[in-house]
Amino acid sequence: MSPVRTKFAALLALSLASPLAAAAPEVSEARLRADVERLVSFGTRHTMSVQDDPKRGIGAARRWAEAEFRKASTACGNCLEIALPERMVTAERVPVPTRLVNVVAIQRGTERPSEVVIIQAHIDSRASDVMNATIDAPGANDDASGTTLVLEAARVLSQRTFPTTVVYAALSGEEQGLLGGRLLADYAKEQGWTVKAVLNNDIVGNSRGSDGLIDDGNVRVFSEGPRADGDDRLRAQARRFGGENDSPSRNLSRYINDVASTVPTGLNVRQVWRADRMGRGGDQLPFQEAGVPAIRFSVAVEDYDHQHQDLRTENGTVYGDTIDEMDFPYLARVTRLNIAVADRLARAPLPPVTSAEAAVQTFTTVKWQPAAGAVAYRVWRRRTDVRDWGEPVRIDDPAATSLKLDGVRGDDWLFGVSAIGADGTESPVSSAVPGGAFLPRAG
Structure with missing residues (x-):
């Protein structure tokens, strides 16, 4: 690290030491595992799966997540407001009108409640055929890992107070076209929130790739370069004055990298300067399209055999997104980093224009x-x-x-x-x- 970065890291450590010192031991690896097991137990969480069964499908999973947020709220003296934004949707991957519901917990800020930080993940799952709403789709890593991270962050951060608001969200419909992310982005606008950061967590619980490569020391942070809400005038201005690498999302990525260098989470940030993985997407994208700073956390190496796959064995290879392929110490480290970043963002002022x-x-x-x-x-x-x-x-x-x-x-x-x-x-x-x-x- 250069002398300048070392000095900056020291300044950051000084400012972060008091509020974040207790963050790491409060994250429970056992709770993370138990939550993933519970989400997997619903069989499938496909957006078009059954909504009124008490034990199976997206409806049961949503109600369980809501109950967990309510438990966290009880533990903090009812500091969380629970909201269930919903709409009826049809889309390319939703051919019949379907009820789409997000589960949202809102921890209001004490001074500037309209300034908001969002920690989010998608609760829905899928198998090989994205349209198959009945087959088992455990979705352990994609994205029960992110959903349990959000629940754990709510449990930890709700024990603190912040001048600005923190929102915890379990989103539906990601696999069917980022529908839950778009619903929450619209809801945030309707509420009049100034969202200064969205931390989207999608596939954050494994450390071994499908080729056997192991990397449990890094987490990827994806951020857009040119703004998705830019127009021809902005592009013309950027050609004259620069800024192709200076979107708010890109500076949020830099910020997360700085936090990771000062907080003992056991993880380094690998900044990936593209909006998402090649040819793919996540629920940070609807926020970027709305002009909101947003990034995606994802594992350093993906395991494609255990992602978007039917449960099966072919030619000696086991497929399916199951809990036994996850690394819970790694998930705990990503959770601690999210908590550290959200804590600091929720305490800090809005970046000035x-x-x-x-x-x-x-x-x-x-x-x-x-x-x-x-x-x-x-x-x-x-x-x-x-x-x-x-x-x-x-x-x-x-x-x-x-x-x-x-x-x-x-x-x-x-x-x-x-x-x-x-x-x-x-x-x-x-x-x-x-x-x-x-x-x-x-x-």
Whole structure:
């Protein structure tokens, strides 16, 4: 690690030490295993499976998840509000009208409740034929692993209080076309939430690939480059001013990498700079399309023999997404990282809206709008051909809205600003480029 990154890591560790020190031992590997076993026990959780059977199908699984959120709420003095957004859907993979329901637990912030961090995963499962709603589809890793992570995060984080809101969501309909992600993105807009980050967890519970490769020390974080909600005008501005690698989702990925370097979760972040895996998708994509910063956590190596497969044995190879193929110590580490990131994001101010004036001059003026809850700011810069932000300049005046950088020629640099809260917790960097703000383009 470079001296600059080492110094930044030390600053992050100082700001994170108090609220996050207790996070790791609170995560229960035994609870994660028990929750995956329970979800697998429903036989199939296909979106078009039976909804009124008490023991089998998507309806039973949803009701169980809701009950678990309610237990967590009871343990924190009813601090969670349970919502069940729903709609009737038809789609390419849903040929008959089907009731789609998400299970959502809302932990309201004490100061700025409209600022929201979402931890989510999809509860539905599938087998080889995505349209087969009756065959067993245990979906242990895809995505009971993510759903149990969300439940565990709710149990842990609901014992704390935050100035902003944390939302925990089990989504339906992912395998049928990201339907639950789109429903939650619409619900967030209807609620008037400013969603500063979506942490989507999809396939987060194995460490051995289908080729035998084992990697239990890394987790992949996928983030979009150019904004999905961009238009021709934004693309033209980006050609003139840069920012192809500075979307809010990309800076959220950088932020998660920084947190992972300071919190002892036992995991390194491997940033993958594409919206999702090649030719595939997840429930972070509808949020990106709505202009919301969103990333996907996924395992370092996927096991394709135990994902989207009927339960069977062919030519000596066992297929099917079963619990025996999972690595629960690894899942616990990914859970701890999610908790660490969400804790910090929920305490931090919203990243400020930022701009830079540097064209045809030998200095740069970085400007930003005040961020609610900020007591200080850091102004960052990095060369256009490097991954990470460099040495920041700290501004301890909460009323400050600009900084002149003498002798800094803007052609060679990218700029950004982060906001620091009263407890020292810092926001992600908001890049001073077209489309760099952590807000939908319409905002």
